[in-house]
Amino acid sequence: MTTSPLPVHLALGPPAPSEPSPSPRCPPDAALSAWQAALRADPGFEVLPEPGGVVLRFVAPADVSSVGPGEVAVVDWPRDTWNPGITPGLRAIVTHSALGARSLAQAVGNQVPVLAVPIPEPIHEGPAEPTDELTFTGWSYDSRRTGPAPEGAQRIELRPGGRLITVVGDAQDADRRWADALFAFTESQRDRADLTLFVWLSHADPRTGPAVVADVVDRSLPYRCRVVVGLGEMTAAQYAAMLARTTGLVAGNDEDGGLRPLVDAMAAGVPAIGSPRVFPYLISDETGVPTGSYDEIAISLVADEPTLTRMTSVPDWPTVVTALTWCADAAGDALRARGVAAADAARSHRNPAAATRALAALIAAT
Amino acid sequence: MSHRTSPIRIIAYCPAGAPGVAGRTGSADYSYAFVLERFRPVLDTVGAVIEVHTEEQVRQAVLAAPDSPIVLSFAPVHRTPLDVGAPVVPVFAWEFDTLPRWTEDAVTIDWAQILSRCAAAITLSEHTRTVVRSCTTTPVWAIPAPVFDRFHPLRVAPTRGLTLPVRVIDSADLAAVATMSEIQWDGQPQEFTFGAEHLDTGRLVGFHRAEEWGCWSESAQVAIVLPFPVDGRVQLGFDCVGVGPNAGRTVTVRAATATAPLTLPTERARVTVRLDVAQPVSQLTITGLLPTRTGTAHDLRRLGMGLSGLRVERSPTWWEALRGRGNAPGPTSAPATQPLTLDGVVYTSVFNPADGRKDWRAMVTAFCSAFRDEPSATLVLKMTHRSLAAFVGPLLSALQESGPLQCRVLALHGYLTEVQLAELAAATDFYVNSSTGEGLCMPMMEFMSLGVPAIAPRHTAMAEYLTDANSLPVQWSLYPTCWPQDPSRRWRTHLCRVHWDSLREQFQASHELASGQPDRHRAMREDAIRTQREFSGDRAVGERLRHVMAAVIEAGP
Numbered sequence: 001m002t003t004s005p006l007p008v009h010l011a012l013g014p015p016a017p018s019e020p021s022p023s024p025r026c027p028p029d030a031a032l033s034a035w036q037a038a039l040r041a042d043p044g045f046e047v048l049p050e051p052g053g054v055v056l057r058f059v060a061p062a063d064v065s066s067v068g069p070g071e072v073a074v075v076d077w078p079r080d081t082w083n084p085g086i087t088p089g090l091r092a093i094v095t096h097s098a099l100g101a102r103s104l105a106q107a108v109g110n111q112v113p114v115l116a117v118p119i120p121e122p123i124h125e126g127p128a129e130p131t132d133e134l135t136f137t138g139w140s141y142d143s144r145r146t147g148p149a150p151e152g153a154q155r156i157e158l159r160p161g162g163r164l165i166t167v168v169g170d171a172q173d174a175d176r177r178w179a180d181a182l183f184a185f186t187e188s189q190r191d192r193a194d195l196t197l198f199v200w201l202s203h204a205d206p207r208t209g210p211a212v213v214a215d216v217v218d219r220s221l222p223y224r225c226r227v228v229v230g231l232g233e234m235t236a237a238q239y240a241a242m243l244a245r246t247t248g249l250v251a252g253n254d255e256d257g258g259l260r261p262l263v264d265a266m267a268a269g270v271p272a273i274g275s276p277r278v279f280p281y282l283i284s285d286e287t288g289v290p291t292g293s294y295d296e297i298a299i300s301l302v303a304d305e306p307t308l309t310r311m312t313s314v315p316d317w318p319t320v321v322t323a324l325t326w327c328a329d330a331a332g333d334a335l336r337a338r339g340v341a342a343a344d345a346a347r348s349h350r351n352p353a354a355a356t357r358a359l360a361a362l363i364a365a366t
Numbered sequence: 367m368s369h370r371t372s373p374i375r376i377i378a379y380c381p382a383g384a385p386g387v388a389g390r391t392g393s394a395d396y397s398y399a400f401v402l403e404r405f406r407p408v409l410d411t412v413g414a415v416i417e418v419h420t421e422e423q424v425r426q427a428v429l430a431a432p433d434s435p436i437v438l439s440f441a442p443v444h445r446t447p448l449d450v451g452a453p454v455v456p457v458f459a460w461e462f463d464t465l466p467r468w469t470e471d472a473v474t475i476d477w478a479q480i481l482s483r484c485a486a487a488i489t490l491s492e493h494t495r496t497v498v499r500s501c502t503t504t505p506v507w508a509i510p511a512p513v514f515d516r517f518h519p520l521r522v523a524p525t526r527g528l529t530l531p532v533r534v535i536d537s538a539d540l541a542a543v544a545t546m547s548e549i550q551w552d553g554q555p556q557e558f559t560f561g562a563e564h565l566d567t568g569r570l571v572g573f574h575r576a577e578e579w580g581c582w583s584e585s586a587q588v589a590i591v592l593p594f595p596v597d598g599r600v601q602l603g604f605d606c607v608g609v610g611p612n613a614g615r616t617v618t619v620r621a622a623t624a625t626a627p628l629t630l631p632t633e634r635a636r637v638t639v640r641l642d643v644a645q646p647v648s649q650l651t652i653t654g655l656l657p658t659r660t661g662t663a664h665d666l667r668r669l670g671m672g673l674s675g676l677r678v679e680r681s682p683t684w685w686e687a688l689r690g691r692g693n694a695p696g697p698t699s700a701p702a703t704q705p706l707t708l709d710g711v712v713y714t715s716v717f718n719p720a721d722g723r724k725d726w727r728a729m730v731t732a733f734c735s736a737f738r739d740e741p742s743a744t745l746v747l748k749m750t751h752r753s754l755a756a757f758v759g760p761l762l763s764a765l766q767e768s769g770p771l772q773c774r775v776l777a778l779h780g781y782l783t784e785v786q787l788a789e790l791a792a793a794t795d796f797y798v799n800s801s802t803g804e805g806l807c808m809p810m811m812e813f814m815s816l817g818v819p820a821i822a823p824r825h826t827a828m829a830e831y832l833t834d835a836n837s838l839p840v841q842w843s844l845y846p847t848c849w850p851q852d853p854s855r856r857w858r859t860h861l862c863r864v865h866w867d868s869l870r871e872q873f874q875a876s877h878e879l880a881s882g883q884p885d886r887h888r889a890m891r892e893d894a895i896r897t898q899r900e901f902s903g904d905r906a907v908g909e910r911l912r913h914v915m916a917a918v919i920e921a922g923p
């Protein structure tokens with residue numbers, strides 16, 4: 001017996017947006033694209049181009065309250081227990097992390113089912129061939145460069161040499177967690193001229209980004225290891241080449257969000273350096289180098305009035321130092337073994353078929 | 367070995383002066399006055415002590431001494447008087463893991479180099495001694511300030527009722543802040559400057575972290591807590607700007623029931639409003655702001671108005687001016703004696719709120735988070751600073767952000783004698799410390815001497831007297847930072863960052879302990895006393911001081 005596909009429509013943003021999304025850190029359009037591809041590939045769903053069927057509305061956290069009755073809200077919820085006030089009859093909320101789902105459930109109680117499922121992006125290909133050169137377009141700080149950095153966006157070519165450790169961070173992160181890794185590297189690997197730390201900052205404002213970077217790197221003491229901080233644009237191929245060249249990747253965000261940079265790196269066989277508390281199910285002694293962390297309360301980013309309802313994860317800095325040192329000193333075999341386990345964990349985590357099955361079950365239950 | 371029959375001459379130098387001057391409380395290096403005050407009775411048993419406060423007085427005292435004196439310098443190392451004709455022994459605290467060394471404007475600050483020119487050094491903790499020994503061969507001894515015998519005799523029976531000469535900010539009655547009086551106002555125009563490095567910034571409630579130029583509002587309603595009440599016809603000059611939809615928007619300035627419109631300019635400018643205030647009020651509120659993201663995708667903050675300054679002056683009518691009311695003095699500034707009743711499990715902390723190392727916002731937020739729905743928990747913050755501006759804005763902001771609270775937070779502002787501190791300790795179940803580093807933490811030692819166990823991280827000097835028997839540990843970890851006052855702001859040392867969730871957990875655990883395990887709590891109280899008797903009792907400190915003095919005399923000039 002065959003069942004007819006479930007009609008769904010994917011909509012971006014609130015029905016009538018009143019102002020720009022207040023949470024660009026979790027762009028809902030990226031999640032929509034991933035879901036659209038996964039649902040189209042699943043014969044159990046029919047994606048309607050016009051409103052109809054079950055509406056999945058992809059919104060920023062502050063806009064959850066605008067999602068209408070009968071609709072499913074899809075949101076990258078931060079670790080915030082602020083109650084957004086949901087529309088009566090809202091069918092369900094889907095979010096992309098377990099920690100976010102836990103906070104959301106705490107915020108809205110049992111008014112509406114909450115489903116945590118990773119963004120259903122397939123992992124396409126294996127790791128790219130390692131190359132000596134990293135390229136991107138934008139701005140860079142390089143501790144080996146003499147003279148001032150050129151102004152404006154440039155094509156940047158780097159030849160790191162030696163072992164490369166990468167940090168993918170968020171330039172908008174007010175707490176600058178990526179800087180924790182940078183200081184841990186320059187302090188612990190000060191005399192290792194054969195090591196390079198590459199800090200790739202997403203969401204960087206080209207006007208203010210260099211100043212943000214300078215404020216951090218100027219506080220470092222002199223060191224022989226190399227630090228490169230990059231802001232700008234990387235093509236998918238350039239990004240894949242960067243991951244292929246990377247020995248270990250530090251998750252430089254304190255939000256778990258959609259985990260995209262971390263899962264991308266692990267899928268490419270890069271051992272992950274980060275806190276299992278922030279990245280449950282992903283980082284372990286087998287898949288990378290776990291670090292310690294603790295929680296701190298912070299101002300909510302989504303409430304109208306500032307409220308202390310958001311939890312942020314703070315790296316236990318000495319454990320970052322230890323992890324980077326392990327990554328710098330580990331034998332190649334040990335790194336490769338963790339890279340293989342990391343790739344397995346990433347594939348298992350980000351499984352589009354599993355995500356669409358979970359969504360189907362949610363819709364059926366509601 | 368040299369033989370002296372006359373008493374050892376000790377010149378005790380302390381540039382911070384004598385403690386107890388309320389107007390200087392919280393100023394830089396002020397705690398050294400307390401350190402000397404604690405040492406003084408023990409020093410008097412070791413030798414003949416002359417107390418001086420300037421380098422010139424040191425030199426005069428050395429010249430006047432009948433035989434070779436020893437100079438004890440109670441000050442940061444870079445303020446040690448050198449080449450004064452007598453052996454100099456700095457007595458100091460330092461909570462970081464490296465000693466400061468920097469050059470600015472051709473002047474070098476180098477503690478190791480200064481210490482190498484001293485006969486010996488006394489650090490207040492083994493932690494500091496270890497750091498010093500890694501940098502210099504100068505003999506160094508660790509001797510804590512003698513606290514126990516000064517405070518333990520003041521111990522009184524546990525009480526919940528107190529009468530203290532303090533101003534009180536009470537989370538259960540925040541409206542009272544609106545009529546608080548801190549200083550006298552003689553009616554002359556008063557200017558307030560807001561921005562990083564300006565103390566007045568602490569008077570702002572509902573603003574983002576200060577920037578160099580001023581502060582951006584965060585909430586739809588913000589407030590400014592003046593140090594004095596205003597009444598009558600008052601003229602207020604706001605140096606302000608509106609951002610986004612707030613540019614050109616008219617918001618409302620309110621003082622009690624008096625209101626006036628304030629139109630926010632599109633570029634920073636002074637805008638003057640006049641109010642006719644019927645009853646004295648020290649809190650100005652501004653309502654009607656529209657917190658908005660600035661439009662760029664790179665600043666997550668919601669902003670309303672920018673504020674960099676405020677001018678407050680009387681605006682007397684011709685009739686009031688004729689009668690001189692325009693210059694009438696404001697209410698008295700002396701804090702009234704306050705009866706206080708503390709309920710439930712009582713937590714107390716004593717600190718300088720302007721000292722960023724105390725991280726007291728973490729303490730307040732962890733407490734509020736732990737006891738949001740618990741009416742039987744009270745946190746008492748004894749603020750050691752001359753001005754309310756050092757904490758009133760951040761405290762009110764933290765309390766407002768925490769939302770409705772069943773627990774209670776009290777900030778006490780005013781000078782307390784040792785007897786009054788002992789009364790406060792008698793009402794306290796736990797002393798709390800959330801600091802990122804301590805050179806000694808005398809207030810906690812004082813409370814322990816009075817039988818109060820602690821909730822604190824066991825790092826820096828605190829690790830030397832906190833144990834499982836007398837305290838609940840708060841987890842911490844090292845984090846890179848710069849030395850205070852280092853102009854380069856390079857990260858050359860570490861602080862000890864307290865884990866907020868661990869602090870919150872220990873608040874909850876301690877509440878259960880105090881409420882449900884009275885025997886264990888009593889044992890912790892007794893062990894706190896025992897520990898401090900051994901650690902900071904006069905006998906132990908006196909013996910060590912005599913040993914140092916003998917060694918310095920033995921070494922000769």
